[in-house]
Amino acid sequence: MQSDAHDMTRTPPIFRALPGLLLSMAVAGSAMLLEQAERSLVGTAWIESLVLAILAGTILRTLWQPPATFESGIHFSAHTLLEAAVALMGAAVSFEMVMKAGPMLVLGIVGTVGIAIGAGVLLGRAFGLPAKMAVLIACxxxxCGNSAIAAVAVAIDADNDEAATAVAFTAVLGIVVILCLPLAAHTLHLTQTEGGVLAGLTVYAVPQVLAAAGPMGATAIQIGTLVKLIRVLMLGPVVAVCSLIYARQTPFRNDTKPGFSLNRFLPPFxxxxxxxxxARSLGLVPHELLAPLHTMSxxxxxxxxxALGLGVDLRNVLAAGPRVVTVVTLSLAVLGMVALLVARAC
Incomplete structure (x- = not known):
């Protein structure tokens, strides 16, 4: 046994990570196939591959405990690959979007995100959720749903259970929002511009904005997409702030000597x-690279x-269910009300 353990420590990191990485890739591939099956059967993907991947990984982990040889690769996939994915997202946004939107709408978007995060954290703590779980749900x-949860989870060093639970429940409500938003816009007699702003401020993913705003008209789609992209632009500053807060708290929790470190306050990714x-804003990123970078991310x-799903036992997730559902629902309600006010004002 000692010889086996010694051999593992001498194995290059890339080879130690390979089993878990391949397993994570296999689960991800199955999620892509399931999404394609959805599109073939019903014409659209109501549950995206990102959500299917974490659900498939979670189910597999609940039914089967991966051997220790898989742990390194699963951890690498859930953290290092995730950091790389978030970093590459920067090429998809630019400050030109802000200029097109106008100052009042931009302020409305920033205010909506800030109020929604603050209300979500307060609601989470009021219902007894762990602090990190409350932050993940709020962000x-x-x-932007899954991407924001994943990015913030890295910044605050959240557990896989917390990240997976937040993703699962926000994903379910995301589908509900897509279905209900066009009806709500019609009932409230919103214009296409107002409906687009409401969609951009409440729906989680850009493709989902297209689905939610589509029934309202072309103008709603254009406005909704613009608002959504500016909202995604908030991811960088929010993650940086979360990293700063977490870095300031960590030394006291770990009884280590506090000191300044750029990596602790602003992670490399x-x-x-x-x-x-x-670089995108300055035109330094070749247009030909945008699609490959987006695909890689x-x-x-x-x-x-x-990989996050493979680190989660479903029984532990379900134990926190009712409180999480309540907090996610109330947080989304607050976001919807603030977004409606902004849409009316613009």
Whole structure:
């Protein structure tokens, strides 16, 4: 046994990570196939591959305990690949979007995200959720669902159970929002512009904005997409702030000597995110690279979601169910009310 353990420590990290990485990739691949099956059967994917990946990984982990040889690769996929995916997202946004929107709408978006995060954290703590879980749910609702939860989870060092639970419940409500938003816009007699702003401020993913705003008209789609992209732009600053707060608290929890470290206050993947965003804004990122970078980020995220699921026992997730459902629902209600006010004002 000692010889086996010694041999494992001498194995290069890439080879130690290979079993878990391949397992995560296999689960991610199965999620992609399931999404394609949805599209073939019903014409659209009501549950995206990101959610399917984490659900498939969670079910597999609940039914089967992976051997220790898989742990390194699963951890690598859930953390390092996820950080790389978030960093690459910076190439998809630019400050030009802010200029097109106008100052009042931008302020409305920033205010909505800030209020939604604050309300979500307060609601989570009021219902007795752990602090990190409350932050994950709040940021997921306020910004962009899965991607925000995944990015913030890295920044605050959240457990896999917490990240997976937040993703699962926000994903379910995300589908509800897509179905209900067009009806709500019609009932409230919103214009296409107002409906687009409401969709951009409440729906989690850009493709979902297209689905939710589509019934309202072309203008609603254009406005909704613009608002959603600016809302995604908030991910970098929010993750940086979460990293700062967590870094200031960590030394006291671990009884280590506090000191300044740039990596602790601003993780490298956020520096790359902001750098790519600035490069995109200055026209330094070739247009031909945008699609490959987006594809790479999406694939990394998909594998990371599968790895997150592989680190979660479903029985532990279900134990926190009722409180999480309540907090996510109330947080989304607060976001919807604030978003409606902004939409009416714009």
């Amino acid at each position: 997921g609702n306020a910004i 956020i520096v790359v995110f902001m750098g790519l965003m600035a 999406s694939l990394f995220t998909l594998v990371a979601m599968a």
